[in-house]
Amino acid sequence: MRSVTEDLTTRARIRDVAIERFPKDGFVGTTVRAIAKDAGVSPALVLHHFGSKEGLHRACDEYVVHMTMEMKREAVETGAYRNPGAIAATYQLAEPTLRYLAWTLGTGSETAARIFGDFVAEVTAQLVEGKEHGLINEYHGDPRKQAAVLVAMQLGGLMLHDQLTRAFGVDMLTAEGLMASAPYTLQIFSGELFNREIMAQTKQTIEQLQPTPDTEQRATK
Amino acid sequence: MRSVTEDLTTRARIRDVAIERFPKDGFVGTTVRAIAKDAGVSPALVLHHFGSKEGLHRACDEYVVHMTMEMKREAVETGAYRNPGAIAATYQLAEPTLRYLAWTLGTGSETAARIFGDFVAEVTAQLVEGKEHGLINEYHGDPRKQAAVLVAMQLGGLMLHDQLTRAFGVDMLTAEGLMASAPYTLQIFSGELFNREIMAQTKQTIEQLQPTPDTEQRATK
DNA sequence: CAAATAACTGAACGTTCGTTTAGTATCCTG
DNA sequence: CAGGATACTAAACGAACGTTCAGTTATTTG
Numbered sequence: 362m363r364s365v366t367e368d369l370t371t372r373a374r375i376r377d378v379a380i381e382r383f384p385k386d387g388f389v390g391t392t393v394r395a396i397a398k399d400a401g402v403s404p405a406l407v408l409h410h411f412g413s414k415e416g417l418h419r420a421c422d423e424y425v426v427h428m429t430m431e432m433k434r435e436a437v438e439t440g441a442y443r444n445p446g447a448i449a450a451t452y453q454l455a456e457p458t459l460r461y462l463a464w465t466l467g468t469g470s471e472t473a474a475r476i477f478g479d480f481v482a483e484v485t486a487q488l489v490e491g492k493e494h495g496l497i498n499e500y501h502g503d504p505r506k507q508a509a510v511l512v513a514m515q516l517g518g519l520m521l522h523d524q525l526t527r528a529f530g531v532d533m534l535t536a537e538g539l540m541a542s543a544p545y546t547l548q549i550f551s552g553e554l555f556n557r558e559i560m561a562q563t564k565q566t567i568e569q570l571q572p573t574p575d576t577e578q579r580a581t582k
Numbered sequence: 583m584r585s586v587t588e589d590l591t592t593r594a595r596i597r598d599v600a601i602e603r604f605p606k607d608g609f610v611g612t613t614v615r616a617i618a619k620d621a622g623v624s625p626a627l628v629l630h631h632f633g634s635k636e637g638l639h640r641a642c643d644e645y646v647v648h649m650t651m652e653m654k655r656e657a658v659e660t661g662a663y664r665n666p667g668a669i670a671a672t673y674q675l676a677e678p679t680l681r682y683l684a685w686t687l688g689t690g691s692e693t694a695a696r697i698f699g700d701f702v703a704e705v706t707a708q709l710v711e712g713k714e715h716g717l718i719n720e721y722h723g724d725p726r727k728q729a730a731v732l733v734a735m736q737l738g739g740l741m742l743h744d745q746l747t748r749a750f751g752v753d754m755l756t757a758e759g760l761m762a763s764a765p766y767t768l769q770i771f772s773g774e775l776f777n778r779e780i781m782a783q784t785k786q787t788i789e790q791l792q793p794t795p796d797t798e799q800r801a802t803k
Numbered sequence: 804c805a806a807a808t809a810a811c812t813g814a815a816c817g818t819t820c821g822t823t824t825a826g827t828a829t830c831c832t833g
Numbered sequence: 834c835a836g837g838a839t840a841c842t843a844a845a846c847g848a849a850c851g852t853t854c855a856g857t858t859a860t861t862t863g
Contacts, residue, residue, distance in 0.1 A: 371840080389611040393821060403842050404821085410840090414821065467688040469744045477745040500775050502766060507775070509749035510739070510766040517738015518731070523690045524698040528730035543788045545723060545731040551781030552773010554721050554728070560772030567764045592810075614851060624812050626853085631810090635851065 372410045375400045380421050381457050384464035388418060422472040425461045429476070432458075433483075452536045459534050463520045477512065484508035501568075518542065593631045596621045601642050602678050605685035609639060643693040646682045650697070653679075654704075673757045680755050684741045698733065705729035722789075739763070 369377070378399040382391045393414055397404040411417040432455055439447060452459075466473045485508040491497030500507065518525060522533040531538045548554050590598070599620040603612045614635055618625040632638040653676055660668060673680075687694045706729040712718030721728065739746060743754040752759040769775050 387608045387610055389608055392819080394819090405823085405843080406841055408822065464688075466745075467685075467741060474745060474748065477742065481749060496777050496780055498774060498777060500769055502769070506750060506763070507766050507769065509746055510763055511770065513739045513742045513746055514735040514770070515738070516742060517736070518734045520688060520741050521698065521734045521737060524687075524695060525730055525734055527695065528702060529727060540788060540792060542727070542731055544785050545728050547781050547785035547788070548721055548723070548728065549732065549735070549771060550773075550776045551778050551785060552771075552776070553719060553778075553782065555771045555773070556717050556719060557772050557774075559717055560768050561774065564765050564768035564772060567761060567768070571761060613849080615849085623810095625851085626813080627811055629852065 371400070371402060371406070375402065375407055375410060376417070376420055376424060377457070379417050380425065380461045383418070383421060384460045388414075388468075421461065422465065422470075425458050425465070426472065426476060428455065428458045429462060430479075448536045448539065452534065452539065456534045459519065459522075463516075463522065466516060467520060477516070480512045480516070481505060481508045484512055518546075592621070592623060592627070596623065596628055596631060597638070597641055597645060598678070600638050601646065601682045604639070604642060605681045609635075609689075614638075642682065643686065643691075646679050646686070647693065647697060649676065649679045650683060651700075669757045669760065673755065673760065677755045680740060680743075684737075684743065687737060688741060698737070701733045701737070702726060702729045705733055739767075 375396060379391070379396050382396055382399065385391075386395075393404050393407050396417075397407050400407075407417065408414075411420055432451055436447075436451065462476065466476065485505050488497055488504045488508055492499075518533070522538075525533045525542065526538065529538060529541050531541050533539070533542065596617060600612070600617050603617055603620065606612075607616075614625050614628050617638075618628050621628075628638065629635075632641055653672055657668075657672065683697065687697065706725050709718055709725045709729055713720075739754070743759075746754045746763065747759065750759060750762050752762050754760070754763065
């Protein structure tokens with residue numbers, strides 16, 4: 362189960378331990394002493410390297426964001442998102458990263474907003490590009506809002522991976538889990554599942570109830 | 583901003599304060615002293631009523647689950663899920679409840695599993711029933727797994743309500759926010775957004791890569 | 804109205820937390 | 834190989850935590 366990450370800097374080892382601990386016990390629930398014990402060092406050394414517990418938190422955030430972007434870049438460059446084998450390798454290495462990501466998104470922190478924003482920006486671009494490639498049809502509304510809903514749906518699966526793992530009987534943070542759930546996701550996105558007419562009709566009914574269909578953002582408080 | 587909940591039992595007031603605090607600061611991050619201060623009582627009284635901090639946590643869980651079931655029951659009975667006005671009223675009252683629910687789901691607790699399981703059971707039933715009413719088409723795979731994916735998608739929106747609120751400029755835990763995002767959700771579910779053929783084709787490609795297409799749950803560890 | 808029960812408080816307890824400090828080992832550098 | 838930086842530890846500090854306890858006020862009950 363332990364990765365090939367044995368010969369690391371002590372600093373990196375402490376950070377990796379924290380990345381596993383924070384999602385499990387929360388920031389406040391994770392003690393500096395527990396991190397130190399897991400990393401096999403004294404509590405004082407943790408603060409020597411990161412200044413404070415909050416400094417360690419920031420370092421974890423930065424590292425995970427960096428790794429996520431790296432993963433994404435690599436997936437695009439190597440075309441891994443079409444190659445299940447490559448996905449498998451990436452996932453195995455990235456499991457703690459994904460777990461940390463899911464946790465961070467739930468904290469409502471600044472980092473969470475940043476990550477969500479990055480994803481939305483990327484999916485928005487994909488929506489626009491997708492039209493040219495024929496992947497995306499013509500659609501109504503704001504692409505950014507459409508992207509936000511899509512991202513929320515996808516990240517929902519990430520944040521609830523524990524529950525989905527139970528439902529599917531396969532760890533959802535592995536390639537195997539991803540492959541097991543993908544057909545069900547695609548069945549929804551392809552429009553196979555729901556009756557098109559009823560859905561489109563319901564959508565129009567709701568749109569007609571909107572007080573101001575296209576007014577941007579007004580201060581409600 | 584404060585609800586009409588002024589004339590409550592002290593015990594209920596403490597519980598309501600805790601329901602607002604736990605999602606904001608986490609269980610460990612929320613102190614008994616803070617709860618007591620918000621409720622205008624002494625810390626000792628909190629423990630007098632709930633035995634311990636963990637006891638208070640359990641009481642909150644129970645109450646929120648109860649309220650959620652009550653909301654669902656009421657929505658079905660009054661047909662409120664088709665009536666935006668009724669939805670608005672329900673949501674206004676239930677905002678802290680929804681926020682607590684979203685938090686609980688992210689903790690991976692036993693309560694989270696219970697809530698997720700309940701939702702999956704209900705949506706599974708709706709999938710089966712939906713076929714008779716024409717809302718649901720014929721589809722492949724296990725209805726329970728399909729339901730799990732659907733529930734995860736929907737709850738993703740709930741758990742990331744902070745981010746969606748920012749993206750939409752409307753509080754997502756209000757009826758107004760629900761109405762603003764619903765068209766985008768329905769646009770996905772109706773199959774309007776993605777190209778049907780490409781999606782269906784991708785799905786089949788993935789299904790063919792599955793080692794054991796219909797084997798139920800095997801121990802991977 | 805007296806007695807009993809419940810609601811509630813102030814002060815203190817032992818524990819554990821993040822952090823500091825002073826000092827020791829280890830490593831690089833000229 | 835001296836010497837300065839860096840890696841690292843043991844011990845302790847004050848603050849804040851959940852909880853306890855003895856005592857006081859309010860409410861119910863016969």
